[in-house]
Amino acid sequence: MTIIETLVSPLRPAAATLLQPASISSIYSLGAALMIAFAWLALRRRRRGRPVVVKALVRAIFSRRVLLHRSTFADLAYCVIGLATLGAIIGWAVVSTSWISDGVAAFLTRCLGPHPEPHAPDFVLNGARTLALFLAYDLGFFIDHTLKHRIPALWELHKAHHSAEVLTPLVNFRVHPLDSLILANNLALIIGLIGGAAQYALGRQAVSFTLFDQNVLMLLYIYLTAQLQHSEIWIPFTGVWGRVFMSPAHHQLHHSADPAHFNCNLGASLAIWDWLAGSLRMPPSEPPRLAFGVSGHAHDPHCVMGLVVDPAVNAVRALIASLSSPADRGLDRESTAAPPRDSRSAV
Ligand SMILES: [Zn+2]
Ligand SMILES: [Zn+2]
Secondary structure, three states, X not given: OOHHHHHHHHHHHHHHHHHOOOOOOOHHHXXXXXXXXXXXXXXXXXXXXOXXXXXXXXXXHOOHHHHOOHHHHHHHHHHHHHHHHHHHHHHOOOXXXXXXXXXXXXXXXXXXXXXXXXOOOHHHHHHHHHHHHHHHHHHHHHHHHHHHHHOHHHHHHHHHHHOOOOOOHHHHHOOOHHHHHHHHHHHHHHHHHHHHHHHHHHOOOOOOOEEOOEEHHHXXXXXXXXXXXXXXXXXXXXXXXXXXEOOHHHHHHHOEOOHHHOOOOOOOOEOHHHHHHOOOOOOOOOOOEEOEOOOOOOOOOOOHHHHHHHXXXXXXXXXXXXHHOOOOOOOOOOOOOOOOEEOOOOO
């Protein structure tokens, strides 16, 4: 291996992730998000009877205040490190989805007897499996995210994600490695449990509809809302839509530093889990004044100490504290010191 190959080899997984169409971090889904953002802002201007000026749209989407913020530079560093190590983190997940799935299907067969072959066309069985695994992912994310907001030790790790003071798609990467590892295990467990039940009910021959090796429903989420959820472009789903699907505005409220918004909208693509659990906060049609971030950091939340070391140390401390005094479990989420920002853009 040449010196150049040695130097660039850590970047190969990063490049592969960026160029993989099914990846939640691909340049293709980012491009789709940009097009949706342009179309949404242009439509909003037109509805208000204002001319659609491309320059104004570009300024609103590529806001200098957001792009040149220290928080964004920290996200960029986390992005490079995260892309290079994400595969390893997922590889460290101790829970195997297929192992659990096969175990659940075998357990159900032992307890209930072999499930009769379902009499339904293949596309119905495949569609049911596609939906079951998509719901399993979304429910798994919701349960994991709820635990991260309810258990003090887990909140200390998850707080690194919430320490972002401006929102761009790069915040997707601002996740502590231990937070990612716990998510990977929780997802494997819940997808394994639901996937096993689906395998038993639908038969082994039922397979998910996929594109680029990704569940097609998951792909829709990745291309339509996943990137925009970490942006400052206010795209709200209201009414019934907002009770079923998690819009970008829903997740912006989740990141809000206003205590009235703490612990709301914990789902990924679906809002139904929050609706059922009572944690759904519907976004208003017009953008409210929002500030993002959390306070109470011992070190700068945009440097290695504040972003990587402190969360791990604080998580261990919180774990020890909760073990020694289980009654004292309240989360101390102070509001950010930053004044609320008017998130209403010029367009
Ligand atoms: Zn959160
Ligand atoms: Zn987030």
